[in-house]
Amino acid sequence: MNSQVIASDLLAELQCHGVRWQGADGLARKGGAGPSDHKALSLGEHTAMVPMLNTASLDSPYSAVPDASGAQALIFREGHEIGRVELPRVPRFYGLSTDDGIPYWKIATLHSRDVLATTLLQHCIRKNDTASACQFCAIDQSLAAGKTIARKRPAQLAAVAKAAVALDGVKHLVMTTGTPQTPDRGAAILCESAAAVSAAVELPIQAQCEPPDDDRWFTRLKDSGVDSLGMHLEAVTDSVRQRIMPGKAEVPLTRYFSAFEAAVKVFGHGQVSTYILAGLGDSEDAIAAMSERLAALGVYPFVVPFVPIDGTPLAGHPKPDSAFMQRLYPRVGASLRRHGLHSEQIKAGCAKCGACSALKRHE
Ligand code: SF4
Structure with missing residues (x-):
């Protein structure tokens, strides 16, 4: 070896x-x-x-x-x-602040070695009611701890992106968002921010959101400068979706699939991806079958081991055992190869970065 x-x-x-x-x-x-x-x-x-x-x-x-x-x-x-x-060094852009005194690290953070990541809206409608919240999610904790700000404005993000490229050589940007009340599910604020960043600096962008109400948002996102899109299933079996993320499960899998199909037409084969958290209760066969179905559509199934986060309802949930992951990765990798998907071909985003998973080495 x-x-x-x-x-x-x-x-x-x-x-x-x-x-x-x-x-x-x-x-x-x-x-x-x-x-x-x-x-x-x-x-x-x-x-x-x-x-x-x-x-x-x-x-x-x-x-x-x-x-x-x-x-x-x-x-x-x-x-x-x-x-x-x-261990990574402290990024140089972390030393800068906006004119009104907000440190840049509260606006976006460095992930892995060369990814800039931000959550545009640090609140999510799914969190309004504990009965509907995604059980694994800690989106409110960093805000409560004063480590981020509730809403990142497009101009703020553009300034941080420009600095992170110039000072730290970041290669792509991941923009996610808590889901707002609006039917676009956050696509509008993703468009605004992508447009501002693209005008300021050359940096490939992945946007992440729930499927919006109208597929025309995919074209608007692309026209605003978004290169790749993530719409995250997290869990793949209906019973697990209902148990772990009851609010998000109200959006049926059929809607995710119609959105995937429409988004692939706009962004291209392999430029649309989804996060799947292994270890929440979906079987190995269910995740492998879903990955095959997604890959056949041109959607990259980014399978990641679930991590229990303190302060969430799943803090005491068992971690996936490493044997489970070692059996699953090659099966997902075979689907990627069968359908011509590769992280290196993705322009921006989590599946390109790959640091939260060991899937890359099974491509
Ligand atoms: S895979 Fe996504 S969430 Fe994980 S470090 Fe990379 S960009 Fe961040």
């Missing part, structure tokens, strides 16, 4: 189990959308977002101890040193 394979195997293993972090919480972020309670760890050219700050990682056999420089950490398994990983 070559060292590249060993590196990505180790990162995939750490990602499933989590790691007990033995340093100050430094760069990492509690709560929020995307990889909350994670740190980016790199081994050679591989980078993975690894859960470290959540309670679920406390029973991991792995621990990490940062060195004095803060640039590297030693990884231990049950007390035995097994490797050394690099």
